[in-house]
Amino acid sequence: MLSRMAECLYWMARNMERAENTARLLDVSLQMSLLHAGSQDDLLVPLDVTGTTGDFLQRQAVPRASDVLHYLALDGETPGSIFNCIRRARENAHVVRVKMSTEMWEQINGTWLEAREWQQSGLDTHTASTFLDWVKQRSHLFRGISYGTMLRNDTFQFSRLGTFIERADNTARILNVKTKQIRDGEPQAENILDYYQWAALLRSVSAFEAFRDTYRDSITPERVAELLILRPDMPRSLRACLDEIDQVLSHIEGQAGRAARRLASEIQARLTYSSIEDIFSQGLEQSLDGLIEDITRLGQVIHHSYLEVV
Amino acid sequence: MHAIKPLDLSHYDEMLSQHGTRSAYRHFAHWLHQAPFDWLQHKQAEADALFRRVGITFAVYGDESGAERLIPFDTIPRIISASEWKTLEAGCIQRVSALNRFLHDIYHQQEILKAGIIPPEQILTNAGYQLAMQGIDLPRQVYAHIAGVDIIRHSDGGFYVLEDNLRTPSGVSYMLENRKMMMRLFPELFARYDITPVEHYPNLLLDTLRAVAPAEAGNPTVVVLTPGQYNSAYFEHAFLASQMGVELVEGQDLFVKHGHVYMRTTTGAQRVDVIYRRLDDDYLDPLVFNADSMLGVPGLMSVYRQGRVSVCNAVGTGVADDKSIYPYVPEMIRFYLGEEPILHNVPTWQLRKPDDLAYVLEHLAELVVKEVHGAGGYGMLVGPAASRAEIENYRARIVADPANFIAQPTLSLSTCPTFVEAGIAPRHIDLRPFVLSGKKVQLVAGGLTRVALRAGSLVVNSSQGGGTKDTWILQEETAC
Numbered sequence: 001m002l003s004r005m006a007e008c009l010y011w012m013a014r015n016m017e018r019a020e021n022t023a024r025l026l027d028v029s030l031q032m033s034l035l036h037a038g039s040q041d042d043l044l045v046p047l048d049v050t051g052t053t054g055d056f057l058q059r060q061a062v063p064r065a066s067d068v069l070h071y072l073a074l075d076g077e078t079p080g081s082i083f084n085c086i087r088r089a090r091e092n093a094h095v096v097r098v099k100m101s102t103e104m105w106e107q108i109n110g111t112w113l114e115a116r117e118w119q120q121s122g123l124d125t126h127t128a129s130t131f132l133d134w135v136k137q138r139s140h141l142f143r144g145i146s147y148g149t150m151l152r153n154d155t156f157q158f159s160r161l162g163t164f165i166e167r168a169d170n171t172a173r174i175l176n177v178k179t180k181q182i183r184d185g186e187p188q189a190e191n192i193l194d195y196y197q198w199a200a201l202l203r204s205v206s207a208f209e210a211f212r213d214t215y216r217d218s219i220t221p222e223r224v225a226e227l228l229i230l231r232p233d234m235p236r237s238l239r240a241c242l243d244e245i246d247q248v249l250s251h252i253e254g255q256a257g258r259a260a261r262r263l264a265s266e267i268q269a270r271l272t273y274s275s276i277e278d279i280f281s282q283g284l285e286q287s288l289d290g291l292i293e294d295i296t297r298l299g300q301v302i303h304h305s306y307l308e309v310v
Numbered sequence: 311m312h313a314i315k316p317l318d319l320s321h322y323d324e325m326l327s328q329h330g331t332r333s334a335y336r337h338f339a340h341w342l343h344q345a346p347f348d349w350l351q352h353k354q355a356e357a358d359a360l361f362r363r364v365g366i367t368f369a370v371y372g373d374e375s376g377a378e379r380l381i382p383f384d385t386i387p388r389i390i391s392a393s394e395w396k397t398l399e400a401g402c403i404q405r406v407s408a409l410n411r412f413l414h415d416i417y418h419q420q421e422i423l424k425a426g427i428i429p430p431e432q433i434l435t436n437a438g439y440q441l442a443m444q445g446i447d448l449p450r451q452v453y454a455h456i457a458g459v460d461i462i463r464h465s466d467g468g469f470y471v472l473e474d475n476l477r478t479p480s481g482v483s484y485m486l487e488n489r490k491m492m493m494r495l496f497p498e499l500f501a502r503y504d505i506t507p508v509e510h511y512p513n514l515l516l517d518t519l520r521a522v523a524p525a526e527a528g529n530p531t532v533v534v535l536t537p538g539q540y541n542s543a544y545f546e547h548a549f550l551a552s553q554m555g556v557e558l559v560e561g562q563d564l565f566v567k568h569g570h571v572y573m574r575t576t577t578g579a580q581r582v583d584v585i586y587r588r589l590d591d592d593y594l595d596p597l598v599f600n601a602d603s604m605l606g607v608p609g610l611m612s613v614y615r616q617g618r619v620s621v622c623n624a625v626g627t628g629v630a631d632d633k634s635i636y637p638y639v640p641e642m643i644r645f646y647l648g649e650e651p652i653l654h655n656v657p658t659w660q661l662r663k664p665d666d667l668a669y670v671l672e673h674l675a676e677l678v679v680k681e682v683h684g685a686g687g688y689g690m691l692v693g694p695a696a697s698r699a700e701i702e703n704y705r706a707r708i709v710a711d712p713a714n715f716i717a718q719p720t721l722s723l724s725t726c727p728t729f730v731e732a733g734i735a736p737r738h739i740d741l742r743p744f745v746l747s748g749k750k751v752q753l754v755a756g757g758l759t760r761v762a763l764r765a766g767s768l769v770v771n772s773s774q775g776g777g778t779k780d781t782w783i784l785q786e787e788t789a790c
Binding site: 001002003004005006091094095097098099106109110113154158252253254255256306307 | 362363539548549551552557558559560562563573574575576577578
């Protein structure tokens with residue numbers, strides 16, 4: 001496949017995944033900010049995870065829920081807004097539409113057309129959850145259609161690669177930001193607030209029910225971290241993402257990706273053979289910082305191996 | 311039931327004659343009369359929604375708001391009888407064969423210039439003439455592998471060729487998509503009519519391209535070269551690449567090494583044998599042509615001149631579809647093929663000739679004047695539709711550089727019933743069949759019918775608000 005095409009497929013999927021992740025984060029943060037009104041910490045979480053806190057605070061001294069919502073959802077000026085993620089996903093798809101099924105293209109183009117309508121009508125606290133649900137569903141549809149209609153060749157693999165690199169990066173970042181937030185927060189009586197914080201984190205990665213099913217026990221940082229870092233059966237855990245990436249890379253044709261495959265296997269092996277005790281003995285924050293670096297490096301090596309036009 | 315506007319006898323109507331409905335349209339007209347108007351409206355809206363969803367769009371230069379616009383699609387087909395098609399087909403094959411012979415000749419022995427049929431300066435100083443092509447032998451001596459011949463029907467009922475498009479003719483994707491749309495909207499019509507299929511065009515195109523690969527390429531790799539997704543015809547480039555199952559590349563994907571052209575892929579460099587380029591000559595190779603071009607491939611021309619890659623259409627075909635060369639095409643047919651032209655040319659005044667110039671300047675209000683190198687309906691004067699000031703402006707431009715213009719009588723393009731806001735009314739149309747030249751010269755039975763949607767307008771170009779119709783070639787002489 002043309003390197004340029006592979007790059008577009010990869011970024012198309014990353015952008016769709018990023019749109020979904022941002023929608024999840026916003027959804028949970030808005031709910032949390034209702035839970036204890038007056039605190040701005042929860043509103044800052046999605047900004048911290050997407051690395052946009054500085055830019056946002058330059059424009060708005062005081063974060064209000066409606067401003068954060070607009071900034072990350074529909075603002076055409078915010079590079080990482082959901083609107084811009086969808087726009088870029090569609091632009092990438094436009095380049096590679098020859099490579100994808102008709103349904104796939106129609107889905108992405110349709111999502112973009114609807115996103116423009118959302119941008120025109122704007123959001124308020126009443127329509128926000130409808131919009132965020134819509135984003136999640138369009139992302140589910142994107143993956144469902146690619147699974148259901150695409151030939152299992154490199155086109156499919158590069159798109160999957162984008163999805164799981166982005167997802168791994170997102171899970172690690174959310175976990176990292178939340179861990180810091182809870183550490184810096186004031187200790188609460190009986191850790192009631194901590195409970196809500198960890199529950200919110202689980203919800204933002206669709207893991208609340210999974211947690212209940214897996215542990216049938218109270219929510220503790222160790223269990224949450226184990227679920228989201230090490231469990232292979234949790235679809236948004238780092239381990240699950242690395243399992244997928246490892247698989248995908250072994251299916252891509254040719255010998256160009258040896259460096260990428262080696263690095264992915266290394267990270268995957270580390271996650272497979274680590275225990276949560278190891279991670280906590282090293283310090284959860286340090287471990288997460290290390291994992292975020294690993295994933296970033298993996299992204300760079302993938303670019304270098306397949307995507308860059310040399 | 312709804313009324314169809316009465317016939318205007320100043321031009322030929324494809325459906326109605328003085329004696330009633332023409333035979334090719336007999337069954338269709340009956341069907342149309344019976345179809346409830348709001349149902350037809352509903353079908354028209356369905357077509358628009360589908361085209362938008364599929365993203366069959368067209369970028370219009372200089373139009374920010376409509377950066378991606380739909381070409382209006384009209385649901386009423388243009389129908390051509392089997393015998394008329396036979397004439398059109400033979401005429402197109404004859405014409406394109408002669409044009410390819412002409413191109414080979416002027417880039418080799420230049421017999422036609424020696425015979426005094428075309429003044430040499432008309433060729434040698436022509437902007438479309440590429441000195442770099444002189445003496446280069448091309449596979450099968452084909453230059454214009456894909457040609458779009460623009461044809462109109464005059465009030466006398468005869469077909470006339472308006473122009474030959476031999477560089478990068480576009481529109482074939484609409485021919486194919488329009489057919490798909492019609493079959494989806496009105497399956498009952500296809501069950502009743504015996505309409506010649508067009509869907510195999512991409513196969514023929516791929517055969518054509520592979521047939522002109524360099525001899526050394528055993529199993530040739532074909533690519534489509536596009537200027538990129540902001541080009542007005544990008545949809546078509548992507549569509550054709552996908553239909554042929556070949557890569558759609560941009561200049562940045564290709565590079566030249568050790569005398570061959572390669573593309574960059576995820577598994578490394580892969581050799582390319584045939585480039586179906588949808589990029590003008592000037593942008594192909596910054597080392598030879600426009601040095602500022604970021605769209606081309608440095609070194610491509612040197613590989614091409616050594617015969618190690620084929621470029622389709624060939625470099626330098628522009629000299630044959632120039633409007634100043636157009637008047638000589640009938641002579642080319644006689645000279646190279648020893649045949650009489652099957653399709654007429656439109657009478658053309660060449661303003662570089664003093665007599666022609668004098669006549670045209672006196673009759674500007676009646677004539678259509680075009681720039682010699684113009685395309686897409688830009689920069690032309692339609693005398694009868696122009697204001698006095700527009701005519702005077704244009705006159706000044708002509709006087710400043712007469713050789714840059716030709717003039718033709720205002721043709722009465724035929725009309726075809728068309729779905730408009732007020733109902734169904736006649737609108738002017740033309741026809742562009744696509745002629746493929748590889749192992750042999752052939753075309754699928756069909757073409758792109760363009761329609762001027764404004765009442766009375768003669769400008770059918772999509773860049774000027776024209777629309778398109780499906781074009782039906784009947785297999786049997788009379789509709790079943």
